[in-house]
Amino acid sequence: MKIIAKQTYVKVERIIHYNEQISKEIEYEIHLVENKILTPLNEFSLKQVLDMSYRSVSNLYGCLYLHTTSGLFAYFVKTDPQQFIDHFKNMKK
Numbered sequence: 537m538k539i540i541a542k543q544t545y546v547k548v549e550r551i552i553h554y555n556e557q558i559s560k561e562i563e564y565e566i567h568l569v570e571n572k573i574l575t576p577l578n579e580f581s582l583k584q585v586l587d588m589s590y591r592s593v594s595n596l597y598g599c600l601y602l603h604t605t606s607g608l609f610a611y612f613v614k615t616d617p618q619q620f621i622d623h624f625k626n627m628k629k
Contacts, residue, residue, distance in 0.1 A: 541568040541623040543600065545611035566600075566611060568623055573602065575611075580604055582628060588621045 543566045567574045587603040602609040
């Protein structure tokens with residue numbers, strides 16, 4: 537499978553260690569390949585993804601939304617995913 541575009545997203549994990557809360561950021565990638573979108577936990581065919589959108593949440597994070605036939609999936613991103621969204625929309629045409 538050839539990767540057409542990829543977008544890094546983060547998951548913030550909070551753990552309590554000796555009465556101290558520690559936040560840990562874990563980075564993952566969403567891959568857009570020829571006929572689907574792949575994440576570490578999910579796989580969506582392009583037919584399942586109805587739309588993609590982005591909203592800035594804070595000065596650190598934004599949220600990339602995948603609108604699918606299975607529901608809405610949100611991914612926190614640190615960089616603007618517009619190029620990833622543009623690749624997706626060009627493939628949907």
